[in-house]
Amino acid sequence: MTELNRRDFLKVSAVTGAATVFAAGCAGAPDVAAESIAEERPRERMALLMDNSLCVNCQACRLACQNENMLPVERKYIRFDYIDKGRFPNTTHHVNRHSCQHCGNAPCIDVCPVDALYKGQEGFTHVDFEACIGCQLCGTVCPFDVPVYNEDPRSGAWKMYKCSACEHLVSQGGTPACASTCMTEAVQYGTWEEMLAKAESRVAQLRDKHPQAEVYGSTQQDGLGLLLVLRTPAADYPHLV
Amino acid sequence: MAIDRRTFFKRTAGITAAAAALNFIDMKAWAQTVEDGPVEVKPSMCNMCTSECGMQIHVKNGRAWKVTGHPDHGISRGKLCPRAHAGLHWIYDPGRVKTPLKRVGEWEFEAISWEQATDEIADKLKAILDEHGQEAVFGAQYPRTTGTLYLNRFMHSLGVATTMTHEASCQSARQLGMTHTFGAAYDADWRHAKYLLFVGRNMGEGIKTGSANCFAAAVANGAKIVCLDPRLNQSAAITEWVPIRPGTDLAFLLAVSNILVTENLFDRDFIRNHTNGFVNFRREITQYTPEWAAGITGIPEDKIREIAYDLADNAPHCAVDTGWKAAVGSNFANGTDTARAVAYINALLGNLGQLGGLYAPLGAIVAEPNFPSPAVPTGVRNDGVGTEFPVAPPTGLPHVTMQRAKEGKVKAGFVRHFNPVRSFPDYEHMRAGMRALDLLVVFETHMSETAIEADYILPEPSFAEREEIIKTDGATVCMRTKVVDKVHPETKSFDEIITLLAQKMGVGQYFEFSLDDWNEALLAEQPFSLADLKRMGSTQGLTYDEPVVPGGCGNLLPGDKPAPPTMHPRVFLASNDRNPVPPLGTPSGLFEFFSQRFAQAGFNGIAEWREPETGLSLGANEFRVIHGKQGYHSHVCTANIPMLAQITKDYDTNRIWMNAERASALGVSDNDTVRLRAKNGRTAEVRIMVTERIHPDMLFAPAGYGNRSPYLEVSQALGGFNPHDLCDFRTEPISGHAMMSELIVAVESV
Ligand code: SF4
Ligand code: SF4
Ligand code: SF4
Numbered sequence: 001m002t003e004l005n006r007r008d009f010l011k012v013s014a015v016t017g018a019a020t021v022f023a024a025g026c027a028g029a030p031d032v033a034a035e036s037i038a039e040e041r042p043r044e045r046m047a048l049l050m051d052n053s054l055c056v057n058c059q060a061c062r063l064a065c066q067n068e069n070m071l072p073v074e075r076k077y078i079r080f081d082y083i084d085k086g087r088f089p090n091t092t093h094h095v096n097r098h099s100c101q102h103c104g105n106a107p108c109i110d111v112c113p114v115d116a117l118y119k120g121q122e123g124f125t126h127v128d129f130e131a132c133i134g135c136q137l138c139g140t141v142c143p144f145d146v147p148v149y150n151e152d153p154r155s156g157a158w159k160m161y162k163c164s165a166c167e168h169l170v171s172q173g174g175t176p177a178c179a180s181t182c183m184t185e186a187v188q189y190g191t192w193e194e195m196l197a198k199a200e201s202r203v204a205q206l207r208d209k210h211p212q213a214e215v216y217g218s219t220q221q222d223g224l225g226l227l228l229v230l231r232t233p234a235a236d237y238p239h240l241v
Numbered sequence: 242m243a244i245d246r247r248t249f250f251k252r253t254a255g256i257t258a259a260a261a262a263l264n265f266i267d268m269k270a271w272a273q274t275v276e277d278g279p280v281e282v283k284p285s286m287c288n289m290c291t292s293e294c295g296m297q298i299h300v301k302n303g304r305a306w307k308v309t310g311h312p313d314h315g316i317s318r319g320k321l322c323p324r325a326h327a328g329l330h331w332i333y334d335p336g337r338v339k340t341p342l343k344r345v346g347e348w349e350f351e352a353i354s355w356e357q358a359t360d361e362i363a364d365k366l367k368a369i370l371d372e373h374g375q376e377a378v379f380g381a382q383y384p385r386t387t388g389t390l391y392l393n394r395f396m397h398s399l400g401v402a403t404t405m406t407h408e409a410s411c412q413s414a415r416q417l418g419m420t421h422t423f424g425a426a427y428d429a430d431w432r433h434a435k436y437l438l439f440v441g442r443n444m445g446e447g448i449k450t451g452s453a454n455c456f457a458a459a460v461a462n463g464a465k466i467v468c469l470d471p472r473l474n475q476s477a478a479i480t481e482w483v484p485i486r487p488g489t490d491l492a493f494l495l496a497v498s499n500i501l502v503t504e505n506l507f508d509r510d511f512i513r514n515h516t517n518g519f520v521n522f523r524r525e526i527t528q529y530t531p532e533w534a535a536g537i538t539g540i541p542e543d544k545i546r547e548i549a550y551d552l553a554d555n556a557p558h559c560a561v562d563t564g565w566k567a568a569v570g571s572n573f574a575n576g577t578d579t580a581r582a583v584a585y586i587n588a589l590l591g592n593l594g595q596l597g598g599l600y601a602p603l604g605a606i607v608a609e610p611n612f613p614s615p616a617v618p619t620g621v622r623n624d625g626v627g628t629e630f631p632v633a634p635p636t637g638l639p640h641v642t643m644q645r646a647k648e649g650k651v652k653a654g655f656v657r658h659f660n661p662v663r664s665f666p667d668y669e670h671m672r673a674g675m676r677a678l679d680l681l682v683v684f685e686t687h688m689s690e691t692a693i694e695a696d697y698i699l700p701e702p703s704f705a706e707r708e709e710i711i712k713t714d715g716a717t718v719c720m721r722t723k724v725v726d727k728v729h730p731e732t733k734s735f736d737e738i739i740t741l742l743a744q745k746m747g748v749g750q751y752f753e754f755s756l757d758d759w760n761e762a763l764l765a766e767q768p769f770s771l772a773d774l775k776r777m778g779s780t781q782g783l784t785y786d787e788p789v790v791p792g793g794c795g796n797l798l799p800g801d802k803p804a805p806p807t808m809h810p811r812v813f814l815a816s817n818d819r820n821p822v823p824p825l826g827t828p829s830g831l832f833e834f835f836s837q838r839f840a841q842a843g844f845n846g847i848a849e850w851r852e853p854e855t856g857l858s859l860g861a862n863e864f865r866v867i868h869g870k871q872g873y874h875s876h877v878c879t880a881n882i883p884m885l886a887q888i889t890k891d892y893d894t895n896r897i898w899m900n901a902e903r904a905s906a907l908g909v910s911d912n913d914t915v916r917l918r919a920k921n922g923r924t925a926e927v928r929i930m931v932t933e934r935i936h937p938d939m940l941f942a943p944a945g946y947g948n949r950s951p952y953l954e955v956s957q958a959l960g961g962f963n964p965h966d967l968c969d970f971r972t973e974p975i976s977g978h979a980m981m982s983e984l985i986v987a988v989e990s991v
Contacts, residue, residue: 054457056445056475058872059888063326066884067307073883076891084933088900091933093478180309183320183450184457205463 046122046170048179049195050097051229053206053213054186057082057095061178061187068166068177072153077163078178081237094230096237097187100125100146100163101217102225108138108147116160123192124165124225134158143221144239165225192223199229206231216240278302283724284311284778286712288331288704289324290875291383292316292449293712295779296325298705298724305329305705305725314779315602315717316451323873324448327884331703332728336881336952337686338700339729348693348951355733355741358697363745365680365696369652370399376623377650379403379642382657386710390759391739391752392657398615398748403622405637408571410665413634414976415569418580418848421632421836422588424826427599429560431455434597436551436559437466440490440583441567445476446872465555467548469493470567471867472898472941473934483548487865487939487982488853489538490568491575494561494582495850496534497549499526501589506553508591511832515822516588518835518847525847537857539936556590558597563587567869571978574854578975581836581848588832593822602715605782610762612754623651630977631842638977640665640970643674653680656691657735658701663690663877663949665979666968684735688952689878700732707734711760711774718767719779720760844975854971855983862907864899864940866917866964866984874945877963880956881948889946895961896930898941899988904931907988917986919967926991927962940986 062078069077079098086092102124109117109125116131117138129152138160139147152159166176179189188195199215206213210231217224220241234240281300286293287308295314299307308325310317331337341358342350369377380396382388384406393404408416412426419426431437431444432455444456460466460479468477471487485493501507502523512519531549535542552559561583566572569580592598621628623645624638639661645651647670654675662671668690675681675694683695692698701707706728709721733741740752761771767782774780824830828838840846859865871894879885880895889895897917899909909915911931917940918924927942935941946961968984 051461053479054460056453056457056479056872058323058445058448058453058475060321060323060326060872062888063323063873063884064307064321067326067329070306073887080892082892086933088902088933088935088937089484091473091482093473093475093934095478177307180319181321181326183322183448183453184445185454185461186457202461 043121045192046124046189046225047192047195048102048165048176048226049188049190049199049229050226051186051188051199051202052094052096053202053210053229053231054184055095055097056184056186058183060181060183061097064177064181065163065166068169069164071161075148075150075161077161081239083232083236085232085236092232094232094236096228096230096240097226098144098146098239100165100226101144101221102163102165103143103220104222104224106221107141107143111137111141113137120165120167120171122165122170122225124167124170126167127160127162127164129159132159134160136160143241146239163226192225192227195227199227202229276302280306284722284776285705285724286314286719286721286778287317287321287325287328288721289322289328289879290448291385292451293385293714293719293721294321294325294450295717295719296321297778298329300725303725305332310450311719311779313717313777313781314719315715315781316449318451318454320450320454322448322450322453323888324875324879324885325450327873327879327882329705330882330884331686332705332725334687334882336688336954337703337729338688338692338698338732340700340731342695342698342700344696350698355731358699359738359741359745362680362682362697363742366399366653366746369679373652375400375402375618376621377652378654379405379623379637379639379651380655380657381405381637381639381642381659381661383407383659384636385658386712387735387756388657390710391736392655394615394751395739395743395748396655397617398743398751399746400618400620402618402620403624403637403642404635405624405639405642407639407659407661407664408634408636409638409640409976409978410571410661410981412565412570413636413978414571414576414973415564415566415580416634416636417632417976418569418577419563419584420634421827421838422581422584422833423593423599424830424832425601426563427593427601428452429562430597430600431560431562432458432462434459434464434555434559436555437464438548438552438559438561439466439468439470439476440494440561440564440569440579441470442562442564443468443470443474443476443567443869445479446474447565447567447870448872465551467551471936471939472869474869475872483540483544484936486537486539486857487867487936488573488575488857491579491582491848492529492534492537492850493540493545494579494586495526495529495848496531496545497552497561498582498585498589499529499534500531500546500549501553501586502526506549507589508556511588511591511593511822515593515825516832516834517829518833522585522834522847525849529850552586552590555597557592557595559590560592560598561586561590563599571973571976572867572980572982574973574980574983575851576973576976576978576980578845578848578851584832585834585848588834593832603784603786605713605716605718605784606766607711607713607763608765610754610759612759612762613751615748615751625972625977630972630975632838632844632975633977638972640671640979641972641977643671644970646674646677649677652678653682654678655682655684656695657684660689660691660877662694663947663963663965666965666981666984667970668949668963668966670970684738686732687878687881688950690948690950693950693952699738700729701735701738702727702729702732706732708756708775710756711763713782716781716784717779718764718774718782720774722775722778839975853983854980855985859938859985860987862987862989863985864903864988865938865982866942866967866986867939867982868942868944868964871943871945874943877945877948880946880959880961881953883955886955886959889959889961893930895943895946895959897927897962898932898935899929900935900937900939901931901933903937904929908990909988914991916989916991917962917967918989919969919984919986921967921969923967925962925966940988 216228294317295311310319312319340352466480947963948956
């Protein structure tokens with residue numbers, strides 16, 4: 001199930017005033033062309049792929065994101081969970097990126113009373129930071145415990161912080177900052193189908209040594225905009241369900 | 242471990258994430274960056290480690306806002322490591338040195354004019370040279386093109402022979418061992434390798450962006466990769482971890498050679514045609530059986546055999562990576578021989594110049610600038626290189642020079658962009674050496690541990706506010722350009738400062754050129770102009786037909802002379818499946834199992850087993866202390882950067898790792914504070930992280946913490962431990978390096 005929820009999408013249009021109809025997830029041309037700036041861009045659903053089996057925990061993605069989105073030093077959209085398995089000398093260590101999963105069907109959007117959360121044409125859940133009133137409702141429904149609430153140092157108002165998939169970049173056909181910087185190419189960006197295919201072939205390769213390796217996000221919440229490659233079962237990670 | 246990790250993380254993730262921020266955020270600067278405004282993209286180079294990745298600085302409202310990798314730079318290839326992003330802080334850091342400073346008391350300074358500073362320095366230096374001679378003076382730096390050209394030229398023009406870099410605390414043993422076997426320290430062609438063995442090297446955390454990219458590509462390609470390390474580091478985490486007793490990598494490597502030789506699993510053609518000393522080597526190596534090595538290293542004999550057979554099966558498209566610091570570098574008494582033992586295995590595999598083996602890239606053509614040069618001094622050095630340490634590399638021994646300073650034999654030092662007081666063991670030794678000098682001049686942007694011991698601190702603009710001498714790296718030609726205006730108008734770039742000092746010292750004739758003059762001359766044989774390069778920042782240049790011989794830290798342009806282009810015929814091209822083997826850079830032109838040069842100097846001609854100087858036996862509460870990198874910190878200079886310090890704080894990563902079983906035997910729990918007591922009686926209190934990811938014999942101290950300069954406030958607030966506080970001043974016998982992991986401590990409860 002890779003299509004965006006149409007109702008969600010219409011909500012987007014209401015907020016952005018851009019497109020009216022949007023078909024996502026198919027490799028070919030969209031059914032109906034959207035208006036304005038979006039006209040020449042492919043209107044496919046896009047995805048970030050986090051291949052945790054290549055991540056060396058360097059934190060460049062977090063920092064690139066902080067600079068890109070001009071976050072104060074102590075706020076970050078990208079966090080990590082770490083797990084160790086086994087006892088010395090048979091220990092293994094695994095990381096998993098914990099940030100907005102960009103649910104295809106995003107409950108946070110449904111509950112936001114001021115429409116501060118909305119879907120973009122690429123299928124990501126964006127945030128209208130100015131509109132957010134910091135009510136914390138989205139945090140109560142997010143299946144992945146993503147939204148963090150904190151004071152905006154400029155206005156002093158309470159706001160929700162979460163990855164917005166670099167809306168200003170992806171909406172112009174660009175690549176999110178985390179994917180641009182990652183030297184191991186653990187973070188990649190492309191069409192949802194392409195990223196899913198990459199994830200699946202990587203997992204097939206990993207299964208030799210890691211029989212429990214899996215792709216996470218092909219079905220959860222109608223497909224996640226942040227797909228994960230995991231070497232051990234999702235249940236091992238504190239923020240995955 | 243007692244706690245179920247899953248629940249543990251569930252409960253604590255929130256807590257650590259919400260922990261209070263470090264209170265050193267420049268809110269005004271941040272608010273200015275957040276403002277909307279036109280963005281200009283300007284080329285530069287990262288300044289956070291020696292690799293100097295090409296990057297673009299995006300400037301908004303005249304302020305550096307963010308960085309992206311330069312797609313045309315051979316190392317960054319459009320990617321950047323964490324430190325590059327955080328490095329912008331160095332431009333606007335309120336703690337920068339803003340004017341020339343003169344020491345007026347213990348760690349106290351007053352601002353003075355450039356005129357006063359350079360007059361006083363020149364007067365004092367002249368007096369020292371008159372009274373004590375050129376041997377009493379040294380120049381030391383973290384090597385960069387501009388520093389290498391100007392500081393070495395300045396020293397040479399005064400007849401001073403002692404010019405040094407940081408490498409005795411880094412990879413000098415590797416350089417030495419590789420130079421006296423292969424003739425140079427070649428990297429592995431990681432990207433194309435079918436099998437790679439890393440000996441203590443951690444590509445994902447000891448980062449050079451492009452190398453990490455190749456390493457990860459090999460992982461993604463499904464290459465078999467083994468990381469030999471006493472600690473499950475982040476590179477081992479995504480490959481296969483083979484834990485080894487710290488300090489014993491040499492035994493393991495000798496046993497692998499033993500298997501390859503005794504079971505006839507080596508490249509007979511390569512050995513016959515391109516090596517010398519093999520017959521003696523074959524005789525010596527028989528003593529190092531896998532059974533023997535298993536006893537020393539703790540690695541099962543079967544595992545040693547498996548690795549040797551895997552190497553043989555994949556030869557020549559495989560490699561034992563030549564390492565950097567760690568086992569083959571400046572950590573142990575056996576570093577140099579460990580490097581030679583790495584070389585031996587690669588020779589047996591016959592992988593030189595083979596796809597996936599060892600190789601060197603073609604280097605960009607650099608012309609030789611034709612300006613009057615001082616003669617390279619032939620006098621005696623004050624760091625023992627060439628005398629007490631007859632084969633030690635010319636990158637020098639700053640820790641030995643400090644000993645000579647304490648003895649009253651060295652009187653003046655010039656230190657640029659280098660912090661040996663904090664980066665060498667032991668802190669008190671290095672500090673006392675600096676204080677014993679009559680004149681210490683430090684060129685710095687920040688109040689480092691070395692700067693605060695100086696008589697004069699001369700401030701440079703930050704990396705984004707100045708131009709520098711062109712650098713090449715393989716085919717890449719790149720340079721640092723001026724991206725933003727000077728933040729502190731009183732700062733002067735290094736070329737300006739040295740030219741000024743040289744004029745005052747009466748050797749101005751060697752500096753009658755500008756940065757542009759020199760750079761233009763270097764580009765004489767390239768199809769683009771200096772103006773073009775300033776616009777592009779990084780580009781691929783015309784190359785020599787032959788590969789460049791790898792230098793020390795990166796392929797720096799030597800200050801006065803480009804690498805001789807005719808040294809090696811065209812061979813090491815990774816694009817060919819099998820390449821002919823060239824004459825090598827050794828005295829014999831062959832790979833040297835036996836080094837005549839070593840033997841003549843009184844060392845073993847063939848690498849042989851030796852224990853770490855501190856031995857291998859440990860008492861019930863004793864541990865060896867090993868330091869190593871986290872990907873988000875560089876050396877001893879980044880813990881003061883708020884964005885990076887915040888990562889440390891968020892994940893509590895400046896604790897000392899202790900093996901879970903040892904911890905439970907000692908009654909130590911996660912997060913406990915314990916006291917470490919070194920044999921010299923020194924102590925330090927540290928907080929422990931109990932983990933299954935580490936060998937029972939060792940404590941792991943993440944490097945880069947424990948700044949002592951009171952001016953580095955963020956780092957001070959962050960806290961942490963630097964093992965150099967406890968470690969003794971020592972010298973490894975062959976390369977003279979600082980033996981930074983020859984430290985055993987007893988753990989006591991507090
Ligand atoms: S930049 Fe890449 S390797 Fe580094 S932490 Fe992020 S995902 Fe991992
Ligand atoms: S992960 Fe949470 S915040 Fe992100 S889209 Fe899904 S519900 Fe919303
Ligand atoms: S490896 Fe990282 S710190 Fe070093 S130069 Fe490259 S981006 Fe900068």
